[in-house]
Every structure is written in structure tokens, then in C-alpha cells.
Amino acid sequence: MSTLVMLTCCGGCGGAISDGGRVLVFLGAGVSFGAARAGGRMTFDNEKYKPWPPHDLIDLGWSSGDDDLPLPFWPWLVHRMLRQLASFAESHEHVSLRKFFSEEGPLDCAQLFRQTVGEANYREFLLEQFDIGRHPFIQVTPSHTALRELNLPLLFTTNYDELIEAAYQQAGQPLRVSVSEQQFLARRAEKPARHLVKLHGSIDQPDTIVLTRTDYARARSDRKEMLSLLRSELVEASFLFVGFSLSDPNFGLIHDDIRLVYGMNLPASCTVQGRRDPVKER
Template sequence: MDTTAGTFEQDDNMDNLVDNWPSFQNRVTVFLGAGASIGARNEVGRALPSAYQLRNDLWEKYKWRTADGAFDPTALRLMSLEHAAAIIEAKTGRTVLGEYLQETFRCSRPLWQHLALPHLNPASLFTTNYDQLVELGYSSCGKVLDVICSNRSPIAGQTALFKPHGSLSHLNQPVGHGGLVITQFDYLEMIADYRKMLRNAMTGFSSTCVLIVGYSFGDMDIGSELYALRKQSDGIPWYAIFPRSDKEVRTMYSKRFGIEQISRTFESFLADLDARIDFLPSDVKHAEQPKLRASNRIQ
């Protein structure tokens, strides 16, 4: 983690990635989980919610009644977001649920890290997030993305962004074609009918250096595919990037997943990497954030 501007906690795995960068830089795939969107705010200024917060917000808005008293999230016990969303969908219908998700996750500008990401020139990207922060970052840099939410081949000459859980840009499409995967039945449908899409999207992972940012392997559908694919191919190091300095966690990732953990946030990882290999143009450097924010290029 960064402590002061330009100063970072020492991390052997970060050193290893930098040492390998000349060999890896043209074969990088970036996988973004929910942690990659931490810090972002939607168009009305609210922070993008975690899965736990989204479950609570949905339940309080659409299921909880005033007669029940003050809303207490602990009353939901261990109910998952997927189960809660299925119940709410049964009550409100799909349209209302989709509109709420669109309002909740729609952003007008990217974070600095999403603006910096295109300059890393990844071969492909993969995200479980609904938001369009990656697309906004690429658009601000004048680069085009091929957003893929279905089982189709990428467009030649464009960087592919795979979004198996759907995207706000495809909100009105069926699940598996861009519609948002939110209920337990959406997950069942995706697993049953679109696992091939996940495998096709991740085929290149076996021959690339995969950077997994802010992803906890909590999704059994995608997590199990990643796990199986990593076991099949360990020729090139993979790195998991999230801010936790825990020896046992690092050991678990290394031994069980075959992935080396780097203790950085998405932002501090890219800032540290740029400080070492200088991949960002001068106007997008980490220190330029105040100017970028003032010119409305980032949040």
C-alpha cells in the first residue's frame, strides 16, 4: 500500500513482476473484480455498493415495510444477494430491478486507475462488474473496446472486454447476452448455458500473464473456471492484487491457486508500476490527479 505519494510498501512479488515485465508486457490479461471499483461514485454521488450493501439497499427499498419497524440488515441473516434479488424480482418484476441497478452503478467519469489502465495495453480484459468504469477510461483516452457479454468471438484489432455478468450498456438484453446477472436464477442460467462463453473468454489466459485485481474468487461459476485453468497451465506467473499483508493469505494463494499476491490497491499498484517502468504519458501520471479531476476526466 502507498503511505505517501510515490512511497510504497516493499513487496517481493511486485519486484518479481517488474523484473519480468520486459517478457510479460505484450501478453498481459487484466481480470477486474469488485475491488477494482472501490472509491467510485455514481452520477448522484453515492459510492458504488458492495454485494452486502446492495443486498441491504434492495431489501430495504422493495421488501421492507414501515410496519416492520426500523430496517435491521441482521434480520436477513445469511441470505445472499442472489437470493434476495430473486425474491425482489418476483415482487417488482425485472424492469424495476434493472432500473435500480442502472441508477446505482451508472458513473459519468472513471477513477484515475481506469484512466491509466488503457496505457498498460492489456491484450484483453475481463470483469465481473456491471459498471462502465473501464469503458469510460478507454473512451477518455480515445481507445475503442469490444465489449463482449455473450459467446461470440472478439472483433479483430480491438481490445476485448469480457463481461459475463452483464453490463449497464446491455441492460435490456437477456442474461448471457449482456443482461445483468443478479438473481440466483440468472446464475443458474448462466452456468448452464454460457459456461462455454467463460471458457472461450479465458482461453488466452493459459499463455498470458494474468493480473487479477480486487477479485476474491467468491463467484463459484467464474472462480472454479479460473482455478481449473490455472491448474492446467502454470508456465507464466499470475498475480493477485489486493491490499492485504498476511503471510498465510499469500501462502494460500501461492500454494492453492498458483497465484502470487501483491499487497496493493488497484490505484497504488498502477502508480507503483508506472514509477518503475514509466508507462504513463505525462498528463496521466498519478501526481496529475488534481488537474485531471479539475478537467472532469476523472472522479
């Protein structure tokens, strides 16, 4: 099912294309969400705007709307972490778990989960959520195909799955992928025709995944050149954000710094939304 639903922009993307400017794509979880479920992007947005945590969390028997399918968005992913921790924790810890997961941000929840379950179980958890090879029913969506057909030289994503790569592979088109800083430096030297920069790692290399607070902090130093490229492109190019909420912490730091320097003197960008939200647009 296609995840491309509604386009909100400041007139910049169309103008950039018609004027011969550069337009790049930044892909988030909303692109892949629909590959595992029929609701597609609309379901993604409707669920995302529900209050978190669910008000029936108090009994740890909540009905958060989580469908238990792979490729979840952040609230469902965090919900699954809490559910696993609660299933193994002593009953007297349930109140503390509930309090922690309702008061702390997702990065800290992921940090607690990883430290509690151990590296082997954490790795298995990630593979079960994002390894599309484990779930034969997951297929490349029309959105992935449409994005591939744009034939852009550079794409950024925070997604862990390999659906973007699969879209290019099915079409027999070469795509160079950078998952780590070392790979990125090598790919840049090659100057490939098509380059996918996976800022948060890839599930085929679970050790590269950026999810916990420590991961985010380490990424700012270990992936300096990857983030530096994103920063420079945000200044020079118009971006089409697809399935990306713009709330990622590291992205926010980069974008805040740019806006402090350039103000409104930046190329206009566009975002794909499941439904129009005028307050969020402002």
C-alpha cells in the same frame, strides 16, 4: 482517487513481462468503487472484511457503514436490497427477511429481491446503483487511466458500469466490448486490437446483468464461449486481478477445474489488495 494500492503476487507477473509472456487484467468492483467516493480501495477492503450481517440488523435499523453512494460492493448492494424489501414488507415479515438475508448467500438474496419487487423495479434499482450517467460526480479514476495505458489486447471484468469504456473514450482509443455471447462471437471474428469482455453484462443493457442465482446458472450455458476464453487464458497467461476478490461463483468453478488438471503448473498471477492479508494469500 486511485484504487491501485498493494500488489501481492508470486513473482509471476514481472517475470512474465520480462520473459515476453502474456499478462492480462481482470477487473472487479474494487476498481470502480473509488470513482464514487474518496476512500477508494482502502475503504472497499476495510468494509469488505467487516462481519456480515451487521450485528444490529436485528431491528432492521442497522448502521452497516453503507454510504448510499452508487457503485457499491456486494455487501452494501445486498444491504440495499434488504432495506427496500423491509420498507414495503409487513412488520410480521421482518424477522423472516432478517433470517433469510443473514443465512443465505448474496445470489439467493438477489433472487428473492428480484422476484419480490418485479422486473421494472429491479431494473430501476440496478440503474440507480450502476448507471454512471445518472451521477455526474462520478469520474474515471487514475486507476482506470493507468489500466488503459497498459494497452492490453484483452481485458476481463465482472463490473456492470461503463467506466472502463469511458477511460478509452476520453483518450480517443477504440475499444470493442462484448456484453453477450452473440457480441462476443462477432468481436472475436473481428480480431479487435482492444477487447473488453464483460462476463456479467453491462448496465447499458440491463437485461444482460448477471446477479441472481438464476442469472449465474444461465450464464454458464448462455456464455459458454466467453467463459471458455477465460478458462483458456487462465491456463496460458499471467493475470493481474484488480479490485476482484476471486470469490465469484462462476470464476471459482472454472479455477477449481483448472487447478485439478494442472495443479501448480500454471502461470503465476497477481492481485491488487488494499491491505496485506497473509492468511488469505495462503
